[in-house]
Amino acid sequence: MNTIALTCTDITVDFDGFKAVNGVDLELARGEVHFLIGPNGAGKTTLVDAITGLTPYTGSVTKDTPGTGAVELRGKKVHHIARTGIGRTFQTATVFDNLTVAQNLDIAAGAHRTPWTLLRRRRHLPETVTATMDRIGLTGHADTPAGILAHGQKQWLEIGMLLVGDADVLLLDEPIAGMGHDERETTGRLLHDIAADRAVAVVEHDMDFMRAFASRVTVLHAGAVLATGSVDDVSTDPRVQAVYLGTKETADAHTA
Structure with a gap:
């Protein structure tokens, strides 16, 4: 049975009377790739911002780590929050363009080293860095400046930087945006590999990608949870069908 890594209870984000997130309950489990889907403005990214401390909210977010509680x-x-093991990516990859793939990963892995040792070239990279390069498919690009990587490769590098930083809850905001078919397939397989011993949440609009790689799905609409369950559960839910396929009046009727 998958263990719960992150629990959100009654999360509400209020912007001057507008509830961008409204009473959301969410559990992220290790062993699952959990997709957060919904129309534009549903509150998906705002929820991630709240979890990671970028946006004030009411309610509770608890992180559970085996052995520490x-x-x-x-x-x-x-x-x-990042030090508890929560890592996130943004829609545009945030990597050090002028540094190589290996240097980006080495810096991300070196939170407890001095600035001088972080920046100087070392003869041997830590095992965690070399293993992660292999895991994200960038071993052949170890000495390539991150700024000239392909779009998908930058996304994989950013995910790798979370892994070497010991994140065990990964919150990924539209990780396949701008990717071609092969990159998307590679990314989906990478997410399932990572989720073997971590919790992975993916904010996404691409329904084909969701159907192919989601273990569990939460649908947000107007800041609230509309449905949660398997891909089949949410795909056949009439409320979800109304939000994605019906008129605004139909959606309102189902969510009233």
Whole structure:
């Protein structure tokens, strides 16, 4: 049975009276690739911003780590939340363009090293860096500046930087945006590989990608959870069909 890594309870984000996220409950389990889907403005990215400390909210977010127990994240600084093992990516990859793939990973793995040792060239890379390069398919690009990588490769590098930083809850915001078919397939397989011992949440609009790679799906609409379950469960839910396929009036009727 998959263990719960992150629990969100009654998360609400209020922007001057507008509830961008409204009473959301969510559980992310190790061993699952959990997709967060919904129309534009549904609150998906705002929810991730809340979890990672970028946006104030009411409610509770707890991170559970085997051996240490649950930690409440609300009110903690962004860097403190990251240290609990929560990592995120953005729609545009944030890597050090002028540094090589190996250097990007080495820096991400070296949170406890001095700035000088982070920047100087080392004879031997740590095992975690070399193993991660292989895992994300970039071993052949170890000495390639990140700025000239293909779009998909940059996304894989950013995911790799989370892995070497010991993140065990990964929140990925549209990781396949701009990718071709082969890159998308490679990314989907990578996510399932990572999720073997981690919790992975993917904010996504691409329904074909979701159907191919989701273990579990939560559908958000107007800031609230509309449905949660397997791909088959949410695909056949009439409320979900209304939001994606019906008129606004039909969707409102189903969510009233």
